[in-house]
Amino acid sequence: MIKALGYFIEIIKGSLITTRHFMVNMWFHTLKLFRIKTKRKGAVTIQYPEEKRDIASRHRSLHRLLKREDGKPRCVVCMLCVTVCPSECIYVEAAEDPDPEVQKVPSTFIIDLSRCCFCGFCVEACPEDAIRMDTGQIEFAEYSRDKLIYDLEKLTG
Amino acid sequence: MSDWIIILIKIICALVWFLVIALYLTWAERKESAVIQDRIGANRANIWKFRVIGLFQPFADAIKMIFKEDFTPSFSRKFLHNLAPFVSFFFVAITISAIPFGDVLRIGGREIKLQIVDFNVSLLFVLAMLSLGIYGIILAGWSSNNRYTLIGGMRGAAQLISYEVALGLSLIGLILVYPSLKLSAIVHFQGELLWGWLPKWGVFLQPLGLLIFFFAALAETKRVPFDLPEGENEIVGFFTEYSGLKWGLFMFTDFMEVLIVSCLLTTLFFGGWQVPWLYADGFHFPWGGEWLLPHGIVVAFQVLAFNLKVFFFCWLQILIRWTYPRFRYDQVMDLGWKLLVPLSLVNIAGTAILLSLIG
Ligand code: SF4
Numbered sequence: 001m002i003k004a005l006g007y008f009i010e011i012i013k014g015s016l017i018t019t020r021h022f023m024v025n026m027w028f029h030t031l032k033l034f035r036i037k038t039k040r041k042g043a044v045t046i047q048y049p050e051e052k053r054d055i056a057s058r059h060r061s062l063h064r065l066l067k068r069e070d071g072k073p074r075c076v077v078c079m080l081c082v083t084v085c086p087s088e089c090i091y092v093e094a095a096e097d098p099d100p101e102v103q104k105v106p107s108t109f110i111i112d113l114s115r116c117c118f119c120g121f122c123v124e125a126c127p128e129d130a131i132r133m134d135t136g137q138i139e140f141a142e143y144s145r146d147k148l149i150y151d152l153e154k155l156t157g
Numbered sequence: 158m159s160d161w162i163i164i165l166i167k168i169i170c171a172l173v174w175f176l177v178i179a180l181y182l183t184w185a186e187r188k189e190s191a192v193i194q195d196r197i198g199a200n201r202a203n204i205w206k207f208r209v210i211g212l213f214q215p216f217a218d219a220i221k222m223i224f225k226e227d228f229t230p231s232f233s234r235k236f237l238h239n240l241a242p243f244v245s246f247f248f249v250a251i252t253i254s255a256i257p258f259g260d261v262l263r264i265g266g267r268e269i270k271l272q273i274v275d276f277n278v279s280l281l282f283v284l285a286m287l288s289l290g291i292y293g294i295i296l297a298g299w300s301s302n303n304r305y306t307l308i309g310g311m312r313g314a315a316q317l318i319s320y321e322v323a324l325g326l327s328l329i330g331l332i333l334v335y336p337s338l339k340l341s342a343i344v345h346f347q348g349e350l351l352w353g354w355l356p357k358w359g360v361f362l363q364p365l366g367l368l369i370f371f372f373a374a375l376a377e378t379k380r381v382p383f384d385l386p387e388g389e390n391e392i393v394g395f396f397t398e399y400s401g402l403k404w405g406l407f408m409f410t411d412f413m414e415v416l417i418v419s420c421l422l423t424t425l426f427f428g429g430w431q432v433p434w435l436y437a438d439g440f441h442f443p444w445g446g447e448w449l450l451p452h453g454i455v456v457a458f459q460v461l462a463f464n465l466k467v468f469f470f471c472w473l474q475i476l477i478r479w480t481y482p483r484f485r486y487d488q489v490m491d492l493g494w495k496l497l498v499p500l501s502l503v504n505i506a507g508t509a510i511l512l513s514l515i516g
């Protein structure tokens with residue numbers, strides 16, 4: 001009985017916390033309804049498509065392939081990213097490069113974003129700093145899967 | 158003839174009120190939970206870009222539910238499976254017929270009671286109908302022919318039947334104080350004054366009864382602190398095998414139960430449509446002032462008071478639903494049988510002794 005009473009008091013305390021949240025937030029919502037500016041807002045929600053949050057500098061977003069000064073991709077087709085990718089979603093084919101310093105360029109470079117898990121291992125593995133995930137682009141949802149297969153053109157784009 | 162028309166109009170008005178408020182309770186629940194948790198809540202449903210703080214959300218939900226596939230599993234007992242949601246819906250919906258929304262309204266020499274039917278035993282009627290609603294749950298659990306739904310249905314039956322006892326017993330004290338089973342008479346009694354200033358509301362005369370009734374009624378609505386029949390993360394619940402509109406009906410019945418519990422709390426313990434010190438001809442304050450009002454305004458005040466009280470209790474129930482975690486099954490049974498039932502017996506004995514002492 002005593003235990004039940006203590007429990008009952010805690011229950012009331014709990015509901016007072018939620019009531020306080022309700023009252024305080026409702027007060028700020030009401031002020032906003034009457035167009036009164038306050039420093040605090042009634043909710044911490046960010047209304048996403050209209051308001052956007054800043055992306056952190058180390059955020060992993062859509063991949064891009066970097067280019068040399070002459071416009072060719074920096075990638076030397078060492079296959080390290082292909083090997084390390086846990087989702088096995090990178091596909092690279094090599095072509096010969098006339099420049100003996102470079103030797104190989106990718107003729108196809110495909111990332112299947114529908115399978116990519118955005119782990120960033122490909123970026124870490126690349127010895128040439130040829131692939132980065134710093135475009136800051138996070139909205140690339142599509143209605144069909146084949147639109148999510150990004151090729152060389154789209155990646156260097 | 159005109160009597161029938163009046164009854165019909167009353168039924169339509171009461172049902173529309175009931176269903177619309179229950180519909181908007183779904184919206185209120187989302188919004189209130191959002192405000193409690195520092196969120197905004199559903200606000201995107203729009204008609205031609207008019208959002209109006211998400212007021213169209215219930216309609217969007219309804220449209221979604223209507224167009225979802227209504228899937229009946231092949232292993233279920235078809236007839237009972239289809240019947241169950243309607244059973245639980247019907248028995249909750251019918252209770253509204255006994256709730257008094259206000260006193261009599263006089264139009265053109267005719268007295269219209271603002272209550273669909275004024276039974277002699279309307280209190281028993283409401284309780285009986287609410288307990289018949291259990292059949293919907295048991296039927297749903299049983300006819301789905303799935304272990305989890307069966308466990309849910311059995312849990313629902315056990316919980317509701319145990320709390321039915323406390324619910325009934327908690328009201329006996331009340332019936333002793335207001336010697337009537339007629340809801341309209343109970344509300345009339347609550348208009349009288351104690352010591353010349355305190356309205357004789359149930360909350361002042363039967364505080365313990367109110368507490369027990371409130372807990373038991375919360376358990377009857379089978380919402381979160383007592384949601385064992387559903388128990389999302391344990392057994393999914395008695396309507397696991399339902400989809401589309403029939404599932405929506407179960408969901409909607411929950412909200413209707415919240416509303417009917419609020420109506421009952423208001424009617425039995427908070428004076429129903431009574432406004433303190435408002436009589437048929439206006440306010441008579443205990444400190445001597447008067448404020449006479451025409452009949453129409455008095456009735457409007459009464460209906461408004463009833464609505465406000467009901468909304469407050471809906472708010473309170475939603476608050477409770479979003480504050481507390483679920484009880485364990487044995488805790489629910491302990492609370493019901495070891496605390497609420499003995500307490501309600503103590504309440505009955507105490508009330509009886511007090512009444513006999515006062516005479
Ligand atoms: S981010 Fe990870 S999963 Fe995606 S392509 Fe790079 S290595 Fe593969």
Ligand code: SF4
Pocket residue numbers: 074075076077078079080081082092122125126127128129130131
């Ligand atoms: S690791 Fe870098 S250089 Fe090697 S194949 Fe991948 S992108 Fe090209």
